[in-house]
Amino acid sequence: MSYLHNPFTELDSKFKELFGETPEAIVRAPGRVNLIGEHTDYNDGFVFPAAIERSIWMAASPRNDGQIRAYALNFDQPSTFSLTNYEATQVPNEKWSNYLRAMIWVLQQEGYALSGMNVVTSGTVPIGSGLSSSASLLVAGGLIFSSLIGETLDPVRLALLAQRAEREFVGVNVGIMDQFISALGKRNHALFIDTRLLTFEAVPLPESGFQIVIADTNKKRGLVDSEYNTRRSECEQAVTLLKPALPDILALRDVSPEDFERHSHLLPEVVQNRARHIVTEDARVLESITALKASDLNRFGALMNASHESLKTDYQVSCAELDALVEASRTIEGVYGARMTGAGFGGCTVSLVADEAVERFQKEVPTLYRRATGLETTILITKAEQGAERLR
Numbered sequence: 001m002s003y004l005h006n007p008f009t010e011l012d013s014k015f016k017e018l019f020g021e022t023p024e025a026i027v028r029a030p031g032r033v034n035l036i037g038e039h040t041d042y043n044d045g046f047v048f049p050a051a052i053e054r055s056i057w058m059a060a061s062p063r064n065d066g067q068i069r070a071y072a073l074n075f076d077q078p079s080t081f082s083l084t085n086y087e088a089t090q091v092p093n094e095k096w097s098n099y100l101r102a103m104i105w106v107l108q109q110e111g112y113a114l115s116g117m118n119v120v121t122s123g124t125v126p127i128g129s130g131l132s133s134s135a136s137l138l139v140a141g142g143l144i145f146s147s148l149i150g151e152t153l154d155p156v157r158l159a160l161l162a163q164r165a166e167r168e169f170v171g172v173n174v175g176i177m178d179q180f181i182s183a184l185g186k187r188n189h190a191l192f193i194d195t196r197l198l199t200f201e202a203v204p205l206p207e208s209g210f211q212i213v214i215a216d217t218n219k220k221r222g223l224v225d226s227e228y229n230t231r232r233s234e235c236e237q238a239v240t241l242l243k244p245a246l247p248d249i250l251a252l253r254d255v256s257p258e259d260f261e262r263h264s265h266l267l268p269e270v271v272q273n274r275a276r277h278i279v280t281e282d283a284r285v286l287e288s289i290t291a292l293k294a295s296d297l298n299r300f301g302a303l304m305n306a307s308h309e310s311l312k313t314d315y316q317v318s319c320a321e322l323d324a325l326v327e328a329s330r331t332i333e334g335v336y337g338a339r340m341t342g343a344g345f346g347g348c349t350v351s352l353v354a355d356e357a358v359e360r361f362q363k364e365v366p367t368l369y370r371r372a373t374g375l376e377t378t379i380l381i382t383k384a385e386q387g388a389e390r391l392r
């Protein structure tokens, strides 16, 4: 296994210390980086993410009293609740445990008879950096609960349950990308996902030639939840306003760039800009897959760059720190393309970097970024990792 960090020993010993036994099940669910296709997933569109070598791990054994005794190694924090009383005990400074509660809620809604459990969690996905720490927590939670009752959830179903938990329990109206890639990711591949049909194609990422380089702005994401929900309703508004001219459309995914140009005058300016981003981003994803398959990295990188400009100007989900980091990355010779990744308003950038330029990237980008913003960046180089799995 090539995990950056394998916390088996740590989990086993903490579990033993707390509960006096060896955990019956251990699961892992990875975070993700999206290469291209941003904010398209709640418009029935296309995305192209990869699972990363950073995961949330959970080790657990069942309890027969309906209690959940949880412990988060990252925060050295315990949390106790039960299968029947988990909502009333939500604690604001225990955000991690709310995701376990969210999975209890959704699994019970779906009729699963859950078991109580002792559980220890440990994670290497940076929190709140746009690498899907929440989706990986939810997917790992779904996997551990189902493992303990002997249920094997189909990974697409697992992703859908995790998405519903985030939408209806946590309250952010997210798309399916993060949960899907966490549940279904494939080692050394990125997944070209059709978020309407929930089908995908695993596209191989070559062993050498380029590296996926993630850089964290270390700007804590503000506003993201409310702005996210606003973007979503602006997209829905665009569909409603375009429908008289294009009666067959169900979502912006159904609007071609040509149709958009013809009818965009029907939309108020802001809504028009939002819709333009989605329509052109879907087209960029399709083209980027062709480019990657043809090993045309220059084209792939140019599409990543165009994606960032569109997210910045039309969709307005970038920020000064993301723009500065993208700009710094692009000054390095051998960087094919750089863009923000994830929901935006802070978080990380992703760059496609030629092997021989990676060292220079690591050396020079932090200085350039510091000079522009006064902040430090954290650089993370990752291979595409396998999706969620039960390891014991």
Ligand code: GLA
Binding pocket: 037, 038, 039, 040, 041, 042, 174, 175, 176, 177, 178, 342, 343
């Ligand atoms: C967040 C959401 C995803 C997706 C991205 C933006 O990560 O969870 O569903 O919408 O933002 O592409």
